[in-house]
Every structure is written in structure tokens, then in C-alpha cells.
Amino acid sequence: MPHCLTHQFSLPPLPYVCEDYHFLFEVQKTSNPKESLIFVRFKDYEFFLRKRFRERKGDYILKCEKISSSLPTGIIKGAIRILAQFNSPYLITHNLNNDSLRQTLQSPYLKKISDFLDFCTPFELEIGFGSGRHILQKAQKNPNMLFVGIELHTPSIEQVLRQIELLGLQNLWIVNFDARIFLELIPSNLARAIYLHFPVPWGKKPHRRVWSERFVKESMRVLSCGSRLELRSDDEDYFSYALEVALQEKTLQMQVGKNLCGEVVSKYEERWRKQEKNIYDLFLTSLQDSPPKPQYPTFDFPKPREDIWGSFDTISKKIIGQDFFLHIDSFYTHQSQCVVMLSFGDFNQPQSKFLLISKDEMHYIGGNPLPTQASFKAHQELVKLLG
Template sequence: MPHIVFNNYEDIKTPFEKNGVLFNFCAQSYNFTDKERRTEYKIGVSYENKEFLLTLKNKNEDKMLKADKITRVTPVTIVKEALNSFIQKVEGNIVFSNTNSFTALKIQPQKEYLKEIDYFVNEFQTTKEIQIEIGFGSGRHLLYQAKNNPDVQFIGLEIHTPSIEQLLKQLKIQNITNVLVVNYDARLFMEFINSNKVGKIFVHFPVPWDKKPHRRIYSNAFIDEALRVLKPSGTLELRTDSRKYFDFCVGLLTNLNSGKITIDINKDLQVSSKYEDRWKKQGKHIYDVVLEAQKEDEDINLKHDFSFDEIDLEKLVKNIPSKPMVEEDFVINIEEVFTIDKDSGLIQVTIGSFNRPLSKYIYIENKKARYFQGNPLPTSANIKAHERLKEILK
């Protein structure tokens, strides 16, 4: 992490500009439990069309300036230039620095088919049918399907980076252009897909989690989302060697308001995955349960309004809840407050789902508040947490 340790510096008076880098504000940490200010600051920076924070704190007798972890930006040279420019402006005497920008910018290999989750919120559109494979692993099944169904737009979800790299390589070698790959938890991904657009969702040999069933891909919430994104007669297909997982899923899938299920044992598919080959060699049974959607669902709104009402920071810091709020489907924790003046400052929060909480800053300028670096993703947990947070901060 780039940082500079320094001493003997001039007074810091924001806003100022140096080498094209804008230093917009300097906010001081306010400990709302002890009701006193700490000698730690967050400095708001705009540079190269990006906004981020630097942390300024004591380091023994000296000061240390470094990138704030939550608002990290890439490439790292942007941060290094901001750190160097700040020290030049305050004419600090450098004790230690690892911000030399001589290390050439590492150009990321073009990963045309690897997409960030924001892409699915803001840009993704297709007139083609969508099919999704969850946890594609070696990618054998996904590659086969993509090659044989060129009119379908495939989305591959995986959380294991080497598997993703391997699939991207194969897409290039085999010249396959109808697959998008996302490194994202499949249990949350479906929230970003419009209703009634998906023909098939494949879940082949998911990790069985026999001892921790709450970590399984299948849950009531996952099935509801799958039914929403599937078009009528679209299917959610589980294939597993785990009898326990199979029974668990059949339990969840029976008694649904809509949807038809079909069960099979040792069914042959056109392509056999790496795991399937292994289990077949060991003589294990393979179980299939397919859920077929039967009705159209309402569309969702991905453009949620993440605005805040006016925030009276002076009043707020005296009454801020210091304990985390853990609800059934979301969490909120107010971590820290940084004040610029009585009407402006930063609030550091953790919000969203319990399994995938999100750290964010809320920037308040003359009582007007917004999420620093943009809004959270419109997941149902983030939306619920935001609405509650809005009430708390009012």
C-alpha cells in the first residue's frame, strides 16, 4: 500500500490544487462514543475523473499519509501522484516513501468477456435468450453449450479465479463470443437480471455444504429469484452426486405456488463435466431435479433512488447509534464519523447483506448527503439498509 511518512510540514488548508490533483476537504475523525476528536483525518481527492480518500494519521512523532482502503482506485499511480502532490504542497520533510511512480503501469490484458457486476446493473442488454451457468468450474459444460447454441447469450458465474482465467483462455482459443463471465456470488447475482429473460439456469455439482446448509446456492430466496428471471417454460437445473443436497432441493421446490418439477437419476447429458466423470468412475448415482417456470413475472427496477434527506451533522453525532443493527435480511453499522465543519463531513458505514457487507462513506456537504464514489448496487439488502439508514440519519 503506497504511503509517505513525513514531518515539518505547513498548515493544511483545503481546498487546494497541486499538479492537477484537487484536494477538496480535510475531515477529522470524531469519536462518537467518547465524544472527542481524534488525530486522524480523511482527505477528499479528485484526480483523473476519480474521487477517493487519503488517510492522514500520526506515526510515532511523524505523520503518515496513505490511501484509504475503502475508496481504493486503480491504477495505483493515481494514488501515488496524489500522495506526492500533497507532500509537495505542504512542503513536508519525507522520512519514508514508497510512492515512486517509476514502476511502469501494468497494462491489464484485455478481458473483453470478463465483466464487473456494475455492467449488469448499468449496461447489459440483449435481445437474445440468456442462459446462466452457476459455478462453471473447468467450464467444460459451458463451453459445449455456448458452441452449440450461438444464438444464446451465456453468462458464467464463478468465484474461483483460476477457473475464470481458464475459461477466458478457452473462449479465446475456441473463438467463442457468446459468453460473459462474472466473478460474483451466484446467490446474489440474479437480482441484477430483468424478469422473464432467461431460458435456462444450470447448477451442476454445486459444493454440497452438508455440514453448513445455509451456504448452499439453493435457498427459498434463490428459487424465488430464479423463477422471476426465468421466462415461462424456462428451467432451473440441478445436477448433483449428493443425495442430501438433492433431497434438500426437492424439499424446497415442492409446494411452490408456481413451477413444475421433474426428477431423474443417472440421466445422460450430451456433455459430462469433470466432476461428473469423477463420480461416475466411482460408481456414484447422479441426481437431477429440474424446475420449470410457468408464469410471467413483474419487472424489477434497477434504478433505485439512493438519495438522503438533509443531514444535521452537529445533532447527529450526539445521538448516533454505536451498536450494529442486524436484521433478518440486512445489516447496518455506523463505523466512524469525520467532521469538516458543523454542516459537513463523512460517515463511514457498513451496510447490506450479512454475508456480503459493503463499506461505504456518506459525504455531507452543507447538510446535503450522497454516497462517496457513487451509490451502492441496488441489491435488495442494500436497498433495505439504505432506507433504514436514511431514517436513522434524518
């Protein structure tokens, strides 16, 4: 994580502009005045830097706030580098030099989740593509079909992005995101296939599994009629669990296989076959077109209450619903502005956001939350608390 350490730390008069970076305001944490957030805007990006005085070591540390850490590393480094230079007489150490190419340039094939909110192009989806052998070969053989690969493992993403460039592919997009939330955002009947090959079994943490009753329902909604969801696994317990979940569907067309030869053999499958492990297949076919995805209300806020500044100590910090939660983590204030740090949404797929409150308005920083059912329910509770 990019950071710098200083003996003393001061900011230029805000707002301050340097090299396309706009440092707009600083807010202090109400429960710890030695900690603050500095709001930064760079082109289309908005994020916070966290400044903290470490009393035990007698120094200041400046780094990116964890909610903003998914930004390109080079952008974060650039913001911290400017403030480190401003405090150069007091600088102790930093790790802000030697930006790699991947830190400063973004591949056009690495997409943000916001690119899919108004998505309408038929596509095939692979969840957890690993080395990328399967999805790369599929994209090569089917140049007229768009392929989308979802992966959380950063080295795998970087490896496949390099292969896309080397192979000259124009029909493969990569997303660093949770597939369970991704499916909820996609319009109905758009996917032509969904591949889930050799997922992590999560034997001791089954709640982290991709495959669930909700996942199957969302997959059937997103798939067009006649298209199918494919599961391949070398773990018999996981396969049995997946089969049990699938059979909970009211109407289902299902095919089960064992040790079948797939169209593309992944490196993991090669390894398991050499070890003479069994490979299990489960194919679920969508039998009909689904109704359109539900449209939820907007993430609007009313004008803040006049007494809101004196009510932060009295409002509920945590609300637990049947299928959602809202947690107010902390408050940061300065003069007529307040920033609220939030986590909310689905228990297994939470979202984190900052809410900016001024005398006249409230809005989420960096754009609205993802429009899932759980996030809308949490938003409605937040409106009741603060509106």
C-alpha cells in the first residue's frame, strides 16, 4: 500500500490544485482527533487519503483509505507524492517511487462494475477464470461473441490482461469483482452461458461459496432461454452440495456428468487427471425467458435535519434486517461538513461508502452504491435516521 511517514505534517491551504489533483477538504474523526480524511479528486476519480498520528512512534502516516484502495495504484501514489513533497523537510520514508506500467496505465479490457449498470450486449461469463486458459480459448474461437471474466485474484487478472494484448483479442473483458453481486446487476436473459469451473470449495466457510440458492436463481434469470450454467469441480462434497441446492429449484432441466472431456482442459483439470481424481459436471439449462430485472427507487436523500449535527451520538449505529444490514462506522467533521463512513447491504456481500453531509444536502461520495435490493433497503433505513 503506498504511504509516507513524516515527523510533522501540514496541508497547503485547501482547496489546493496540483497536477490535476484537487485536494478539497479535510475532516477530523470525532472519536479520535489525531486521525483525519483528506478528500481528493483526480479526473473522474474521487477518494480519501487517511492521515493518522501514531502516538507510540511519534510520527504521521499518510495512506489511501481502505474503501478507496481499489483505485489504480499509480493514482493513489501521485496524490500522496504531492503531499509528501509539501512536507519534504519532515519526511522520514516513503514507497512512492518506481511506478510500474500497470500502476499508471489501465488496460481498456479491465472494466469497472459501473460499465455494466446499463449493459445490453449478449455475452458469455466465466467466474473465477484462474490462469485464463478456458476463457482465452473460447474468445479466440468465437470472435463474434463477447466474453466477460470475473476474478478476485489480482495476479491472475494481470496475467490474462497481458494475454489479451498479446493475442490481439477484442472480445474479452475482465472484471475484478464479486460474481454474486455482478449477477444481480445484469439485465435478464442476456447471458448465453455461465461457467463456474473448479471454484474454491470453502469447506470450513461455506457461506463464502459462490454457488448458493440465490446464485442459481440469479443465473437462471440472467441466462437466455436454452442457455446453461456449467459447474465443474474435483471436490465431491462441493458437487454434492451444489446438486442439493439445484434440486431446490421448482422446475429444472439438469445434466450430470463424471470424468467427461471438456471442450477446453484447464491446467487444474490436467493436474487432477494426472492424479486420477474424479471430475464432476453439473449443467443447468434455462427453460424460459425471465421477466425484466426489478427496478429499485433512487438513492436520493432529503434535506438534512437542522439538528443533525447534534444527533450523531444518539442515532442507531447498527440496524439488522432479515436480508440486509446497515452499520455506521464513524463520523468525520470540519466546520459545516460531515463525512459518515458506512458499510451496508447483504451480509455476505457488503458494500462500503462515504456519505457527505453539508447544511443543505447529503450525497454518497464517488457515486451511488450498487443498485442491489439489500443496498436499497439499507439506504431507506439511513434516510430515516438522517433525513
